[in-house]
Amino acid sequence: MTLYSIKDLEYLSGIKAHTIRIWEKRYHLLDPSRTDTNIRSYSDDDVRRILNVALLIKNGYKISNVAAFDEAKLQAEVLRLNRNLSDPEKNIDQLLFHTVNIDTFGFEQVLDKIILEFGFSKTIQQVIFPFFERIGILWQAGSIFAAHEHFVSNLVRNRLIRETGKFESKDSSPSILFFLRENEYHELGLLYSNFLAAQEGLRCVYLGQNLPFGDLSNLLINSEFDFVCTSFISPIEKAELEQYLANLSLVFNRNKILIAGRQIGIYKPKLPSNVVLVKSSNDFLKRISI
Numbered sequence: 001m002t003l004y005s006i007k008d009l010e011y012l013s014g015i016k017a018h019t020i021r022i023w024e025k026r027y028h029l030l031d032p033s034r035t036d037t038n039i040r041s042y043s044d045d046d047v048r049r050i051l052n053v054a055l056l057i058k059n060g061y062k063i064s065n066v067a068a069f070d071e072a073k074l075q076a077e078v079l080r081l082n083r084n085l086s087d088p089e090k091n092i093d094q095l096l097f098h099t100v101n102i103d104t105f106g107f108e109q110v111l112d113k114i115i116l117e118f119g120f121s122k123t124i125q126q127v128i129f130p131f132f133e134r135i136g137i138l139w140q141a142g143s144i145f146a147a148h149e150h151f152v153s154n155l156v157r158n159r160l161i162r163e164t165g166k167f168e169s170k171d172s173s174p175s176i177l178f179f180l181r182e183n184e185y186h187e188l189g190l191l192y193s194n195f196l197a198a199q200e201g202l203r204c205v206y207l208g209q210n211l212p213f214g215d216l217s218n219l220l221i222n223s224e225f226d227f228v229c230t231s232f233i234s235p236i237e238k239a240e241l242e243q244y245l246a247n248l249s250l251v252f253n254r255n256k257i258l259i260a261g262r263q264i265g266i267y268k269p270k271l272p273s274n275v276v277l278v279k280s281s282n283d284f285l286k287r288i289s290i
Contacts (some may be wrong), residue, residue, distance in 0.1 A: 001235055003041040004043075005040070006042070012144070013050045013053075023063060029067045030050065031255065044163055053067075055090075056074075056078065064175075092134060093115050095107060095152075096134065099147065099148050102151055104151075121181065121196070133151065156188060157188060157191060167201070169204070170201070170203075175203040176204055176288060177219075177225040177227070177229070178197075178204065179207040179228075180207075181211065181230065181244065182212055185209045186234060187208060189231055189261070190231050193229055193278075193284055202288060227256050227257075228257045229257075229258040232263035236263050241264075241269050245275055246272055259276070259277060264277060
């Protein structure tokens with residue numbers, strides 16, 4: 001059984017640790033175990049309860065009432081509330097709840113509801129990307145584990161692939177190659193760009209993660225693409241990044257190379273003439289318009 005600190009509960013729920021302590025003392029909301037030095041530790045059940053309580057409190061419920069709910073009543077109120085939620089932040093809370101519980105059905109059900117209401121592109125941009133920013137913070141803080149991140153990343157990855165597969169292109173359509181360099185595994189942003197390009201009718205070739213440069217070079221030399229697109233998320237030294245871009249520019253010197261990612265924003269590297277920084281989804285769509 002995983003044990004959580006009160007700081008973990010604060011990160012997960014958005015409720016300050018000081019407030020959680022007050023709720024424990026005043027309303028007996030949680031009953032943590034304690035070490036010999038009186039340090040609190042919380043169980044998975046405690047995490048589920050505080051997430052449910054936090055969701056209700058954020059939506060106007062009073063803690064004095066919620067604290068009196070047994071688990072059945074608490075779950076029932078959350079389910080009732082969930083049927084009426086539409087705000088992106090509330091949707092993120094719901095997705096986080098199902099992620100912590102490793103609940104595939106619950107996560108997919110909430111995702112289906114959001115997509116039905118907002119459409120796929122808006123869901124990815126306004127809900128899923130902010131959701132993963134929060135997941136990243138929680139992972140860094142040690143409040144959730146790599147297993148949680150892998151679980152939810154694969155669910156979203158599979159959804160992106162399914163949605164992309166719905167589009168068709170023509171032989172005469174512009175072509176675009178997507179890839180990630182060696183030791184780069186963060187592909188959800190790239191998959192979304194692949195979806196946008198397919199939606200626009202481009203012929204997309206998606207090579208995915210961790211592609212050796214030698215293999216990429218051979219492919220680019222022997223094939224013709226209108227665009228190449230990649231992203232730099234994982235840590236890399238500025239000199240190495242600039243050298244990689246220079247090498248990529250040499251082997252693909254006919255058309256545009258589109259790049260994005262956290263490392264580009266951090267280092268602001270010198271870009272070869274045929275390498276273009278993509279600043280947003282709308283910017284990407286403009287860049288691939290021929």
